[in-house]
Amino acid sequence: MTRHSTATLLNPIGYDNCLISACLKKLFCGTSTKNKTEESEYTISNHVADVKEDLEKLNKSGLLELSYAYLAKTERSVGVKTRYIVVHRKGEPVLFAYFQLFTLTSDNFNLKKDAGFVKGIFRFFLDLKKVKVLITGNGLRNETPCCCYDESELSKNEATEIIAAAAEKIAADEHAAAVILKDIPVSAHAKKWLTGMAYNAPWEDKVMAMAVSPSWKNLQDYIGNLSRKYKTRANKILAAGADLTINELTDKEVHQHEARIDQLFRQVIDNQSFVLTRPAPSHFTDLKKLYGDAFEVIGFFHKDELVAFYTAFVTDDAYELYYVGFDYSHNTQYQLYFNLLFSGLERAILRGKHLLKLGRTSFDAKASLGAKPTDIDYFIKTVNIPSAVSKWFINYFSSMEDSKWKQRSPLKEA
Numbered sequence: 001m002t003r004h005s006t007a008t009l010l011n012p013i014g015y016d017n018c019l020i021s022a023c024l025k026k027l028f029c030g031t032s033t034k035n036k037t038e039e040s041e042y043t044i045s046n047h048v049a050d051v052k053e054d055l056e057k058l059n060k061s062g063l064l065e066l067s068y069a070y071l072a073k074t075e076r077s078v079g080v081k082t083r084y085i086v087v088h089r090k091g092e093p094v095l096f097a098y099f100q101l102f103t104l105t106s107d108n109f110n111l112k113k114d115a116g117f118v119k120g121i122f123r124f125f126l127d128l129k130k131v132k133v134l135i136t137g138n139g140l141r142n143e144t145p146c147c148c149y150d151e152s153e154l155s156k157n158e159a160t161e162i163i164a165a166a167a168e169k170i171a172a173d174e175h176a177a178a179v180i181l182k183d184i185p186v187s188a189h190a191k192k193w194l195t196g197m198a199y200n201a202p203w204e205d206k207v208m209a210m211a212v213s214p215s216w217k218n219l220q221d222y223i224g225n226l227s228r229k230y231k232t233r234a235n236k237i238l239a240a241g242a243d244l245t246i247n248e249l250t251d252k253e254v255h256q257h258e259a260r261i262d263q264l265f266r267q268v269i270d271n272q273s274f275v276l277t278r279p280a281p282s283h284f285t286d287l288k289k290l291y292g293d294a295f296e297v298i299g300f301f302h303k304d305e306l307v308a309f310y311t312a313f314v315t316d317d318a319y320e321l322y323y324v325g326f327d328y329s330h331n332t333q334y335q336l337y338f339n340l341l342f343s344g345l346e347r348a349i350l351r352g353k354h355l356l357k358l359g360r361t362s363f364d365a366k367a368s369l370g371a372k373p374t375d376i377d378y379f380i381k382t383v384n385i386p387s388a389v390s391k392w393f394i395n396y397f398s399s400m401e402d403s404k405w406k407q408r409s410p411l412k413e414a
Contacts, residue, residue, distance in 0.1 A: 042087045044170060048072050054086045054093035058148045064291065065144045071098065073290055077283040078140060081174075085166040094154055097147035097163045100139045101174055104131045108275055131385075132176040134167055137183045139276055141322070142207055142359065142376060146183045156185040157193070164194060177385050182378040191379075199379035206373035208358040208366040212319075212348050219346040230368070230410035234342065241300070241339035244307070249297040254288045257299065260306045264325030271328075272361065284311055284323075298343060300326075300336065308336040310344060319348035320357035337362070341369050367408045 045051050048071040059066045075082050081101040086093050137146025149159045167179045181199065184190075216222050223234050249257065262281035269275045287295050293314070300308035308326035312319055321344045326336040341358070348356040358366045363373065 042085055042166070044166070045084045045086075046082070048075055048082070048084055048098070051084050051086050051096065054088075055084075055096050055148075058093050058096045058150065061148070063145060063148070064294075065138070066096070066148050069290060073286045074138065077280045077286050078277060079280060080139070080277055083134075083170050083174075085163075085170075087162060089153055093150075095147065095149040095159060095162055097166060098137065099146075099167060099170055100135050100137070101170075101176065102133045102135065102139060102276060104133060109273070131178070132174055133178045133180060134171045134174065134176045135180045135182065136163060136167060140279070142183070143357075144183060147185075156187055157189050160185050160187070160190040161193065164197065164199075171383070176383075178380060178382045180378060180380050182376070186377050194379050197381070199381045201378060202380060205360070205376045205378060206363075207360055207376055208363060208371040209374055210345070210356040210358065210366075210369060210371040212345070212354055212356055214354070216349045218349060219342065222345060222349065225411050227410060227412055233368075237335045237338045238342060240333065240335040243302065244334055244339070245301045246343055247299050247301065249288075249299050249309075251285075251288050253299070254297045255285050257306055257309075258282065258285050261297070261309055261325060264306070264309060264327060265323060266325070267328055268323075268325050287311070296347065298340075298347070300334075300339070300343075302330065302334070307334070308340060310340045312344060312347065314351060314353075317353060318355040318357050319344065319351060319353045321359060338365065341365065345369065364406070367406070368410060370408075370410050372407065 043051070048055070048068060052068045055066070055068055055071075064070050071082075071084075078100070080103075083099045083101065085095075085097050085099075087095040138144050147159065147163055154162075163184050164181060167181060170176070171179045179199075181194070213222075213225070216225070223231055226234060247253075254261070258281055261284055265284075266278065269278065284297060288297055291313070296312045296314060298310050298312070299306050307330045308324070310324040311322040313322060314320075321341075324337070324340050326340065330336060344358075345356055356371070358369075358371050
C-alpha cells in the first residue's frame with residue numbers, strides 16, 4: 001500500500017471566475033422572487049469577525065472546529081491568510097466555509113537530497129513564483145470540517161459545488177497556482193462532478209490509525225498481546241525511557257514551557273521533507289486554553305529538562321495525536337519518538353477510546369505499533385504550473401513514504 005509515483009497532473013487550465021455565479025444561479029433558480037440577484041448572494045471575507053453572526057447561526061451542532069473562538073485563534077496563530085464565504089438565501093445564511101491560502105517557497109521543502117541541477121531549477125521556480133496554494137479548511141489537521149450548512153436548504157452535493165466554486169473564485173482573485181479540496185462533503189456524484197471540473201488526486205494520501213481493543217485496560221495488556229518479536233522490542237523501548245518523567249501539562253505549564261515546546265517542535269519539522277507552515281509559538285498554548293481537557297500536552301522530562309512532548313485531541317471515541325517535538329540529541333538514548341507513540345496509545349487505553357489516530361508521516365514506526373493506513377479523500381486542481389515542475393511535485397510527494405515502510409502485524413490476533 002504505497003503512494004503512486006506515476007500519476008500525472010492535468011494540463012494547466014484556468015479558473016472559472018463565473019463558476020460560483022453559475023452554481024448560485026442553479027441553486028436559486030427555483031425561487032419565486034422577482035429579483036433573484038437580491039435574494040441569492042454570497043460574501044467573501046478576510047476575517048472571521050466579519051461573519052461571526054452568520055457562522056453562529058449555521059454552526060447549530062456547536063462544533064468547536066467551526067466556532068468563532070477556534071477560527072479566530074487559528075487565524076492569528078497559524079500565520080496564513082484565511083478566507084471565509086457565507087452564502088445567503090432570502091437574507092438568511094445557508095452555508096459557511098473557510099479556506100487557507102499558503103505561499104510556498106523553497107523553504108517549505110527539504111531539497112538537500114535532490115540532484116543539484118534539478119534542485120536549482122525547482123528552487124528558482126518556487127522563489128520566483130512564490131507558489132500560492134488554496135486549501136479548504138485547516139491545512140494543519142485532517143478530518144476536521146471546513147464548512148457547515150443548512151441541510152433543509154442545501155443538499156450535500158449542492159454544498160460541495162458551492163465550496164468548489166468559491167475556491168475557484170478565491171484562487172482566481174489571489175492568483176493561486178493550485179486548489180486542494182479536503183474535508184468537504186463527498187459523494188459519488190460529487191466526485192464525478194469534480195473530475196469534470198478538472199480536479200484529480202495525482203497521488204495516494206493516507207493517515208494511520210489503530211483500533212484499541214476494549215480488553216486492554218493498560219499498556220501492559222497491549223504488550224501482552226504482541227508477538228514475541230514486537231514484545232521484546234516494546235520492552236526495550238520502554239526500558240530506554242524509564243528514567244524519563246511523563247506528565248500531562250496544565251494550561252499554566254504549557255504557557256510556562258512555550259518557548260521550549262516551540263524549540264522541540266521545530267527540531268522535528270525542520271527534518272521533514274515538506275513543511276506547509278510553521279505555527280506561532282503560542283499555537284499549542286492557544287489550543288490548550290480553547291479545548292481544555294479535550295486537548296492534551298504530554299511532556300517528557302529528564303530531571304527538570306523538557307526533552308520531548310506530544311499533543312493530542314480527545315474526542316468521544318478517539319485519541320488523536322497532533323504535533324510532536326523532541327530533542328534529537330536525546331532521541332537514540334531514550335527512544336523518544338517510539339516512547340511518544342507508546343504513551344499516546346496508553347492515554348487512549350486509559351481514557352477508554354476505541355481508536356488511536358496517528359496522522360500522516362512516519363508510517364513504518366506507526367505500523368510497528370499496530371496502526372493501519374486509511375485513504376484520505378482530496379482533490380487538486382492546478383493552473384499555470386510548467387509540466388516539468390508538476391511532475392517534480394508528484395514525484396516528490398509520492399516518494400516521501402514510498403519504499404520506506406511496510407504493513408506489519410505486531411499483534412498476535414492479527
